[in-house]
Amino acid sequence: DAGVIQSPRHEVTEMGQEVTLRCKPISGHNSLFWYRQTMMRGLELLIYFNNNVPIDDSGMPEDRFSAKMPNASFSTLKIQPSEPRDSAVYFCASSLNLATDTQYFGPGTRLTVL
Amino acid sequence: QKEVEQNSGPLSVPEGAIASLNCTYSDRGSQSFFWYRQYSGKSPELIMSIYSNGDKEDGRFTAQLNKASQYVSLLIRDSQPSDSATYLCAVSYSGGYNKLIFGAGTRLAVHP
Numbered sequence: 001d002a003g004v005i006q007s008p009r010h011e012v013t014e015m016g017q018e019v020t021l022r023c024k025p026i027s028g029h030n031s032l033f034w035y036r037q038t039m040m041r042g043l044e045l046l047i048y049f050n051n052n053v054p055i056d057d058s059g060m061p062e063d064r065f066s067a068k069m070p071n072a073s074f075s076t077l078k079i080q081p082s083e084p085r086d087s088a089v090y091f092c093a094s095s096l097n098l099a100t101d102t103q104y105f106g107p108g109t110r111l112t113v114l
Numbered sequence: 115q116k117e118v119e120q121n122s123g124p125l126s127v128p129e130g131a132i133a134s135l136n137c138t139y140s141d142r143g144s145q146s147f148f149w150y151r152q153y154s155g156k157s158p159e160l161i162m163s164i165y166s167n168g169d170k171e172d173g174r175f176t177a178q179l180n181k182a183s184q185y186v187s188l189l190i191r192d193s194q195p196s197d198s199a200t201y202l203c204a205v206s207y208s209g210g211y212n213k214l215i216f217g218a219g220t221r222l223a224v225h226p
Contacts, residue, residue: 091158107157
């Protein structure tokens with residue numbers, strides 16, 4: 001079975017540009033999570049969805065970040081405009097539902113903002 | 115601010131020894147506890163979950179939970195060089211559905 005799929009795997013962009021990260025959760029999973037990982041701050045939860053509805057976006061750092069989940073099999077995380085401090089690895093994870101704690105992570109997108 | 119604390123390491127153990135990884139958490143309402151393994155450049159991979167006080171064994175791994183002390187540990191028996199990775203402790207946040215708070219991770223190095 002396919003796991004969580006993320007694209008692109010690597011993204012290099014210049015400051016001020018728009019960046020869109022994509023995620024396809026495991027089929028049948030109803031909860032989706034976006035995380036950011038840096039050496040300084042570790043793994044941080046940015047936002048999570050249940051049944052395509054955002055439940056908690058308190059971890060989104062600022063208005064430059066937005067996330068959508070238009071359907072059960074696709075989510076995007078957008079940064080506009082990007083800044084060098086946004087450089088990190090962004091992970092998407094999914095779980096069966098909100099009553100199930102186990103989260104399965106995608107391979108991540110390594111973002112570098114120059 | 116709910117926190118999960120881990121010693122960053124590195125924890126260095128010889129091959130065949132027992133590696134002991136520790137984690138403390140601040141949210142007394144937490145009910146679910148997880149250990150994830152993360153190899154360099156890879157994504158976190160779930161290796162153990164524990165929900166009740168006591169020990170839970172799975173192969174060479176044993177998770178231990180003490181809710182009264184707000185303490186979780188992971189023991190790796192017969193450590194192998196392939197166990198060298200960062201181990202992340204994750205704790206469910208009592209105030210949010212299925213929300214996990216991760217520790218910063220402990221880097222384990224198993225040397226031959």
